[in-house]
Amino acid sequence: MPFLFLIIGFMFLIKGADVFVEGAASIAKRFNVPPMVIGLTIVAMGTSAPEAAVSVGSSLAGQNDMSIANVVGSNFFNILVVLGVSSIIAKLPVQEDTIKKDSPFLIAVSLLLVVLGSNLNLDRIDGLILLIVFTLFLINTVKSGLKGSNNDSVDNNGETAVAIDTSVDESISIPKTILICIVGIAGIVLGGDIVVNSATTIATSFGMSENLVGLTIVAVGTSLPEFVTSVVAIKKGETEIAIGNVIGSNLFNILLVLGLAALINPMSMSMLALIDVIFMTAITVLLYFFMKKNNSLVKKQGIVLIIIYIAYMIFTIVR
Numbered sequence: 001m002p003f004l005f006l007i008i009g010f011m012f013l014i015k016g017a018d019v020f021v022e023g024a025a026s027i028a029k030r031f032n033v034p035p036m037v038i039g040l041t042i043v044a045m046g047t048s049a050p051e052a053a054v055s056v057g058s059s060l061a062g063q064n065d066m067s068i069a070n071v072v073g074s075n076f077f078n079i080l081v082v083l084g085v086s087s088i089i090a091k092l093p094v095q096e097d098t099i100k101k102d103s104p105f106l107i108a109v110s111l112l113l114v115v116l117g118s119n120l121n122l123d124r125i126d127g128l129i130l131l132i133v134f135t136l137f138l139i140n141t142v143k144s145g146l147k148g149s150n151n152d153s154v155d156n157n158g159e160t161a162v163a164i165d166t167s168v169d170e171s172i173s174i175p176k177t178i179l180i181c182i183v184g185i186a187g188i189v190l191g192g193d194i195v196v197n198s199a200t201t202i203a204t205s206f207g208m209s210e211n212l213v214g215l216t217i218v219a220v221g222t223s224l225p226e227f228v229t230s231v232v233a234i235k236k237g238e239t240e241i242a243i244g245n246v247i248g249s250n251l252f253n254i255l256l257v258l259g260l261a262a263l264i265n266p267m268s269m270s271m272l273a274l275i276d277v278i279f280m281t282a283i284t285v286l287l288y289f290f291m292k293k294n295n296s297l298v299k300k301q302g303i304v305l306i307i308i309y310i311a312y313m314i315f316t317i318v319r
Helices: 002-030 035-060 064-089 096-116 124-155 174-206 210-222 224-235 239-264 271-294 299-318
Strands: none
Touching (some): 002 035, 002 210, 002 224, 035 064, 035 174, 035 239, 064 174, 064 224, 064 271, 064 299, 096 124, 096 271, 124 239, 174 210
């Protein structure tokens, strides 16, 4: 029965995030917010909403290890599996800004988390630091998105090419659109609560640690939006979206999700959790060198990423 509730919880999380993104993007579009900015902010937040719901819910419930492991495990899955599978399906070209700015920034943020968690604790000050960095990152992202959108409009005679569908159904009024957003948020919150409770029950009944459940079952479930988004983007020929989606999501997970969770309820970290954070940083550095090598991710590198994920999951279960 707990497994059934876990699946139901994931369904609420994913569908709630999807509904929220559609509603929020619709509202933003009605107020003439550039599609690129919508993609860089609202869509990125939407795909990270499941992680936020689970981690904040776990923090409130005192399940600290699961809260941290969910974020770290999701970042593992995003880099090693989402990008691994994506690069096996098709060669993924990497933009110059991703190599020079975005990826190094993700490494810096990962190292910041290692430093903040080195005392095996994430308190409210640590959470506030993460949220401040997130705010600065968001402001810079929006400014860059606006600038890029303006440049695109000039280069393409007023037509901006965006991979994300941000079309608006004019028949739906603003009040109805807001209601859709509220329904989406409700689904995310409800799904997060169900996932936390059912995952905790599973951990207790099978003698599994919260850290293990968070790194495996919960992390994979909450990362499904990123996985689906990347695969769909590749099938549509928008290969660059896959890498941007993962890097953006991982940044949101560390800065926003853990920042909120720590600010709401200070969290203690186990040594195993800190080791996982260090490993997360290491694979982020590996991803950077893979991308820098040929300004792309190719099939051989994707296979290596998948093997690393399988090996680390085996290590996690055995340890």
